[in-house]
Amino acid sequence: MLKLVVDHSGRERRVAGLYLITDQGDRLLPRVREALSSGGVAILQYRDKLRSYDERLELGHDLKRLCAEFQVKFIVNDDLKLALELDADGVHLGQEDGDFAAAREALGSKKLIGISTHSIEEALAAQEAGADYIGFGSLYPTETKDVEYIQGPEALVLVREKVKLPIVAIGGINRDNACAVIDAGADSIAVISSVLSARSPGLAATELSLLFNRRMLHPRGAVLTIAGSDSGGGAGIQADLKTVTLLGSYGASAITALTAQNTRGVTGIHPSPPAFLADQIDAVLSDIPIDVVKIGMLCSPENAEIVADKLTAYEMRMVVLDPVMTAKGGVSLIEDEALSVLKKRLVPLSYLVTPNIPEAEALTGLTITDTAGMELAARALHLMGAKHVLIKGGHLTEGVVTDILFDGHNFNRYSAPRVLTRNTHGTGCTLASAIATYLAQGEPLPGAVLRAKLFVTRAIKYAQQLGRGHGPVNHFLAARDQVE
Structure with a gap:
């Protein structure tokens, strides 16, 4: 019995x-x-x-x-x-x-x-x-x-x-x-x-x-990435989902554009129809409990407007905006009108904006030649409505790469030795996605930025030559190191 x-x-x-x-x-x-x-x-x-x-x-x-x-x-x-x-x-x-x-x-x-x-x-x-x-x-x-x-x-x-x-x-x-x-x-x-x-x-x-x-048990937290697709797999949606998954969270996606690209550059861009981008975002946010939204390539002004509308409608407060503007080879990935939407609507909706120096210059109209200029740009972006700003210093020439985080009151600096390599394709996407992932996993912002910075530095260090141009960073070995 x-x-x-x-x-x-x-x-x-x-x-x-x-x-x-x-x-x-x-x-x-x-x-x-x-x-x-x-x-x-x-x-x-x-x-x-x-x-x-x-x-x-x-x-x-x-x-x-x-x-x-x-x-x-x-x-x-x-x-x-x-x-x-x-x-x-x-x-x-x-x-x-x-x-x-x-x-x-x-x-x-x-x-x-x-x-x-x-x-x-x-x-x-x-x-x-x-x-x-x-x-x-x-x-x-x-x-x-x-x-x-x-x-x-x-x-x-x-x-x-x-x-x-x-x-x-x-x-x-x-x-x-x-x-x-x-x-x-x-x-x-x-x-x-x-x-x-x-x-x-x-x-x-x-x-x-x-x-x-x-x-939580892994996958811990959920991230929605809204970005372009990189057929070469090194940046965009592909880099985002690799990062989110390897670091232990659940990744969902909405594709703003298809690109034909490899390590040597972009040969074609096909923006997603705005209505279909809206359908993708609705499908995810109406069903899956998303903790953090990461935004990358937007391409067209219509799609930038759609993203802003949906973030507002779903009251998404944890938004990491990586204002992608050009590919590694110099091809523009955003139309001028879309940049205007980004500045007027998406920056004010963002919890964190993560521009590199050229992107910060385009957003603020400032010229940045040193860390003092980075701080000034961070203040300007905060005045534009961003709750927090992370200016990435990789475009300066010092042997130590310093990123500067501004919360509206104080500056935090995150420094790491520069890795001399041409294989840096996808670093911006990877950093923003790593920050979004750590936020979704229960790290406060300063800690999330620190862990993401360490992850990207390792990913660059372990990068292997794939293709004949700017190769991608190594997400797998960086994530394995992060766990160990």
Whole structure:
């Protein structure tokens, strides 16, 4: 006789992902709406220490409606009466701000109850009491609350070993330090100012939510490349899909143009009909959950307009734009009218723009002869609307190739020794695709650029002569090195 055993130990956790806590600032509803519309927020916690009860009740109803619209769990902080009246999805209690047993009796077993903890002992006590999740922190210093002890990711590792409940990491978490928290075992990260004080709360929420992809099995994250096809296989769609796949993500494509080309140059270009390009993009984005879009060769103004329209319609925020203008042999790959569309519509839609020096000069009208000129061009492109700009320095003559990343405030430099070879076909496509891939896998932008730079440098180093012109870089050996 067979006995059926059901294992409940792996049951889905109800608290995971990005946990957004409200602030006390003005225009809260539109800022929360933009953050929730990103699709990256899993839980919204309404925290309000200043307004009257009636004001909290009115605002709470509005916030709950937003959560229902975007299918986000709605939690009330430290106010059981308000949680009950709003029929919230749960309540979050501080150590001194409520009675857990009373909250469970009032809310029932189907509502979520979280408890703030600051030590292993408090976390174990919350688990023993029957909490659905714990908040643990503060992980880092924070501007929103004075904290006596900073726990750090190391303390979170210890709590994760002892506690089976979902853990929401709290305190001072932002895009650039969240990875250590997620890697330490947090199921969720709680943020306030990192999203709600950002210039674009929707983009900030998207950046943070993507970091959880680092926990996925391979293929980890998905990238859509919108670019031209290179019949020689060294650049364009072919280089993009090789890069995305070899680095461990899922690659989809929409082809803007067919080219007849090899290592010696381009002998023919056939733009995709605009309606068919639109069909390709719709087919992918209406079905496959794409994390990052990478754009390369656009060719015609009509196709550039189509791409801009679709990015807007699907609200794609993570867009890496490689403004391809000429092939290695000097053949133009973009019409003048398309360049105008690129500048006016696609640059402002981009999370990152990755021009080389000639492309940066064409986009900005500046002449670039050194790193100071690169910085000036980066500022100009940021003023044109790009959220981040990476100017590639390969066209300068120094023995060290330096790329410069600008985020609107600060510059980061990424340098590597120049590899003396003519086999550099597809380097721009490969770099942009590698950055898009690492973003899709849960790397914050500075780390994604660094890893992509290392990958491309290795791909150039390992390049083998194929054909009689500018040979392609070696994606395979570079990716193998990256894994090892």
